[in-house]
Amino acid sequence: MIRAPALVGLVAALVGAAAPRPAPAPIRWRSDEGAALAEARRSGRPILVDAWADWCAGCKLLDRNTWSDPRVRDEVQAHFVPLRLDVSSEGSAAEVRVRALDVSALPVVLVCSSRGCDAAAPRSVGYVGATEMLAFLHESRTRPSGF
Amino acid sequence: MKLALTTLCLVLSAFLSEPAGPEVRAHCNLDALTSAEKARDKQLVPLLASALQERSELPDGYAYRFDPRVTKELGEWLAIVSKCCQPLSYDVSLQPQPGGSLSVRITGHEAKEFIALEFAPLTQKLAAKDARR
Numbered sequence: 001m002i003r004a005p006a007l008v009g010l011v012a013a014l015v016g017a018a019a020p021r022p023a024p025a026p027i028r029w030r031s032d033e034g035a036a037l038a039e040a041r042r043s044g045r046p047i048l049v050d051a052w053a054d055w056c057a058g059c060k061l062l063d064r065n066t067w068s069d070p071r072v073r074d075e076v077q078a079h080f081v082p083l084r085l086d087v088s089s090e091g092s093a094a095e096v097r098v099r100a101l102d103v104s105a106l107p108v109v110l111v112c113s114s115r116g117c118d119a120a121a122p123r124s125v126g127y128v129g130a131t132e133m134l135a136f137l138h139e140s141r142t143r144p145s146g147f
Numbered sequence: 148m149k150l151a152l153t154t155l156c157l158v159l160s161a162f163l164s165e166p167a168g169p170e171v172r173a174h175c176n177l178d179a180l181t182s183a184e185k186a187r188d189k190q191l192v193p194l195l196a197s198a199l200q201e202r203s204e205l206p207d208g209y210a211y212r213f214d215p216r217v218t219k220e221l222g223e224w225l226a227i228v229s230k231c232c233q234p235l236s237y238d239v240s241l242q243p244q245p246g247g248s249l250s251v252r253i254t255g256h257e258a259k260e261f262i263a264l265e266f267a268p269l270t271q272k273l274a275a276k277d278a279r280r
Contacts, residue, residue: 125172
């Protein structure tokens with residue numbers, strides 16, 4: 001015979017399991033590389049760099065289809081410090097920084113170690129959907145490159 | 148002998164059907180354009196947008212039909228954008244003149260959404276015209 005408290009617990013567990021999971025929050029992109037690096041050092045998580053520009057169609061598609069995907073959001077929030085470098089303005093500090101990372105095409109996503117980022121960082125170039133991005137993130141976070 | 152030939156055929160067919168390498172995804176090349184080309188692109192897009200008569204869907208991209216009076220400008224613009232937006236195909240067709248149509252088919256592997264967004268400025272006037280009808 002099932003006792004009342006156990007029954008209540010069972011029902012609560014079943015209701016909880018059936019309830020829709022809340023969607024993960026949108027990715028909170030950091031814009032300051034120094035602050036992102038400090039956060040990465042504290043947490044031990046690699047930095048996920050998204051080089052973005054307002055004229056870049058592929059970057060907008062990443063926002064629309066890939067970064068908005070709940071699985072990708074979960075992965076990024078749990079395992080990375082997300083950093084967006086806006087290279088919309090030619091000659092900006094962000095553009096100079098991105099070029100120093102040997103970037104010549106957008107969109108590009110790089111995974112850098114918590115020690116920093118260099119031109120050898122693993123990267124995904126061009127527009128990719130959520131499944132392909134997840135595979136890239138899974139693979140590269142286990143061996144990010146750094147100084 | 149027969150078995151050896153069959154094995155050879157199978158090996159060869161497997162080798163030949165192997166993809167050449169990972170597909171390069173649609174992207175914009177940062178270093179492709181000079182400042183002069185970027186400025187010229189900004190001049191050409193509104194001009195071509197005014198001359199766009201139709202956009203139709205293709206399985207892997209879109210076909211854009213223009214007034215043939217912008218043939219020269221379309222050629223100039225394609226020379227610019229094809230350096231920047233890669234790896235897409237740009238197939239131009241000009242039917243016998245005078246009167247024949249001018250069109251360009253822009254296609255790419257898994258790039259249809261990219262093409263729609265990248266070349267949306269070309270279609271804005273057409274969309275506005277369609278909305279008024």
